[in-house]
Amino acid sequence: MEAPTIATIEKSVDEAEEIRTIFIRHTMQAKPGQFVMVWVPRLNEKPFAISYLEKERLGITVAAVGECSRRLYEMKPGEKIGIRGPYGEPYHLQENQEKDHIKDRMVVMVGGGYGSASLTLLAEEALAKGMHVKFILGAREKKRLVYVERIKKLVGEENLLITTDDGSSGRKGFVTDALRGLIEQGETIDKVYACGPDKMMKAVAELCTAHHIQGEISMERWMKCGFGLCGHCCVDPLGFRVCVEGPVVSFATALQVKELGAYHRVQSSRKEKL
Numbered sequence: 098m099e100a101p102t103i104a105t106i107e108k109s110v111d112e113a114e115e116i117r118t119i120f121i122r123h124t125m126q127a128k129p130g131q132f133v134m135v136w137v138p139r140l141n142e143k144p145f146a147i148s149y150l151e152k153e154r155l156g157i158t159v160a161a162v163g164e165c166s167r168r169l170y171e172m173k174p175g176e177k178i179g180i181r182g183p184y185g186e187p188y189h190l191q192e193n194q195e196k197d198h199i200k201d202r203m204v205v206m207v208g209g210g211y212g213s214a215s216l217t218l219l220a221e222e223a224l225a226k227g228m229h230v231k232f233i234l235g236a237r238e239k240k241r242l243v244y245v246e247r248i249k250k251l252v253g254e255e256n257l258l259i260t261t262d263d264g265s266s267g268r269k270g271f272v273t274d275a276l277r278g279l280i281e282q283g284e285t286i287d288k289v290y291a292c293g294p295d296k297m298m299k300a301v302a303e304l305c306t307a308h309h310i311q312g313e314i315s316m317e318r319w320m321k322c323g324f325g326l327c328g329h330c331c332v333d334p335l336g337f338r339v340c341v342e343g344p345v346v347s348f349a350t351a352l353q354v355k356e357l358g359a360y361h362r363v364q365s366s367r368k369e370k371l
Contacts, residue, residue: 099181099324100181101134101136101142101179101180101181102123102179102180102181103177103178103179104121104122104123104177104178104179104180105121105122105175105176105177106119106120106121106122106172106173106174106175106176106177106178107120107121107122107154107174108120108174109172109173109174112158112211112243112244113211113236113240113241113242113243114240114241115160115161115162115170116158116159116160116161116211116241116243117158117159117161117170118148118149118156118157118158118159119156119157119158119159119169119170119172120149120154120155120156121154121155121156121157121178121180122153122154123153123154123155123180124152124153124154125147125150125155125182125183126183127147127150127155127182127183127187128183128187128188128222129147129150129187129188129215129216129218129219129221129222130146130185130186130187130188130215130219130315130344130345131146131147131182131183131184131185131186131187132144132145132146132147132182132183132184132185132323132340132344133145133147133155133157133180133181133182133183133184134180134181134182134184134320134323135157135169135178135179135180136178136179136180136181137165137168137169137172137178138177138178138179140164140165140168141164141165142165142179142321143165143166143169143320144184144320144323144340145157145158145159146158146214146215146292146315146344147183147214147215147218148214148215148217148218149218150218157214158211158214158243160210160211181323182323184323184324184340184341185323185339185340185341185343185344185345186341186342186343186344186345186346187345188215188219188290188313188315188345189313189345190204190219190222190223190226190228190288199226199227199228200226200227200228201227201228201229202228202229202287202288203228203229203230203231203284203285203286203287204223204228204229204230204231204286204287204288204289204290205230205231205232205233205276205279205286205288205289205290206219206220206230206231206232206233206289206290206291207233207235207272207273207276207289207290207291207292207293207297207301208232208233208234208235208272208291208292208293209235209236209272209291209292209293209294209297209298210235210236210237210241210243210293210294211243212291212292212293212294212297212315212317213234213243213244213248213292213293214243214244214292215292215315216232216290216291216292217244217247217248217251219290220232220248220251220252221251224251224252229256230251230252230256231252231256231257231258231279231284232248232251232252232256232257232258233258233260233272233275233276233279234248234257234258234259234260234267234272235259235260235261235262235271235272235275235293235297236261236262237261237262237263238261238262238263238265238266239261239265239266240265242259242261242266245257245259258275258279260272260274260275271297271300272293272297272301273297273300273301273304276289276301276304276305277304280304280308280310286310287311288310288311288312288313289301289305289310289311289312289313290312290313290314290315291312291313291314291315292314292315294371295316295317295357295358295359295361295371296358296371298314298315298316298351298357298358299351299352299357299358300358301314302314302348302351302352303352305348306348306349306352311347311348312347312348313345313346313347313348314345314346314348314351315343315344315345316332316339316343316344316345316346316351316354316357317344318330318332318339318340318343318344318361318362319361319362319363319364320339320340322340323340324340324341325338325340325341329362329366330343332354332356332357333354333355333356334353334354334355335350335353335354337350356368358371359371
């Protein structure tokens with residue numbers, strides 16, 4: 098197995114309540130949707146989506162949930178962590194580099210909670226390629242919304258649709274309500290990308306498939322190796338490895354995964370209902 102590179106935490110930025118981006122001094126060639134394995138010394142190693150990618154540093158967004166993530170969340174500038182990667186299948190803005198002309202195409206990002214991490218990076222790439230981007234950002238409540246100002250600067254305030262379950266910010270309801278509204282208004286949508294809770298992603302995939310709109314989701318599963326050796330992140334019933342054949346998969350593939358939105362496996366591989 099690839100040994101992690103020891104890297105230094107440069108700074109941390111609060112994104113929302115108990116959600117923080119850790120910036121690491123590290124150079125990496127990666128694409129939106131790929132992930133890194135982060136080793137917290139004397140504790141554990143976990144996968145994280147890349148949320149910021151700059152020339153000499155990258156950012157990962159961490160929610161203080163679980164022992165390993167909370168320790169990483171609490172680490173200070175100057176402390177050391179291990180990092181290896183990038184791993185996994187990225188998002189696909191175009192399927193054929195020569196024949197698929199993507200300039201002026203409309204894409205929609207649908208992010209739930211800190212699942213918006215990789216989508217924000219993807220929005221940057223899409224805009225750089227001349228695409229039009231709308232971003233639907235959702236959370237349970239206002240204090241859990243992430244990247245609001247960052248996304249506004251990227252796509253423009255008019256192209257950011259915010260939903261909260263309790264109505265404390267933006268539209269009261271779910272991201273699928275906002276997406277359905279765009280579709281029913283006759284908005285031309287070439288592709289939809291979603292990342293967030295399983296049930297949300299399944300609902301997005303089902304809605305888009307019913308309206309013949311293609312897209313991709315990014316699945317989160319417990320990974321131990323990150324490159325397909327241990328099989329810990331295989332999904333039922335297809336058996337593909339999320340760390341290799343994913344984490345990004347098409348709607349068509351996602352809707353064949355019976356566990357999506359129904360259950361997931363914890364660290365011990367035991368099934369746990371969602």
